[in-house]
Amino acid sequence: MIALTQEKREELANYARARLASHVVYGGCSDEEDIFKIALASLTAETVLYAVDSDVEDKIYTVLCSEHEVGSYPLYTAPPVPEIKLIEPADFIRKWNNSDDCPLAGLSAKSAANKAVSSYAQEIKRLNGLGE
DSSP states (O other), rough: OEEEHHHHHHHHHHHHHHHHHHHHHHHHOOHHEEEEEHHHHTOOOEEEEEEEEEEETTEEEEEEETTTSTEEEEESOOOOEEEEOOOHHHHHHHHHHTTTOOOOTTTOOHHHHHHHHHHHHHHHHHHHTTOO
16 A cells, blocks of 8 residues: 555545545446545544554464553554655754765755755655655
8 A cells, every 4th residue: 555645645535525525416436436435434544442462372362452552553443544754844954964965065054945945845745746
């Protein structure tokens, strides 16, 4: 399954909602409607419980637990679409500026900031494009 940024996930969820709404108004192919319902469920999946695997007498059992239990993992209302976590612009620039092969060396502060922001924007565009 592809990973999406939160913005792209919301954009696709809104598109699926709009398509489902148009099916209600105009009628339509039930298969297409089912596909949009499945996509919307994955795009809007929420954690409902947490579980942990427990080893008892050489058998592994899944046991419900709290969110903070060691080794816990979330259980969802539907299989979720993975989300790409974007780094904050300030952290991106700081990390980029502190790297060994800093492409900002020798540039004026304004040029360096423009180049860093441009690179951040390109990275967001690249990540959003992964879902296409």
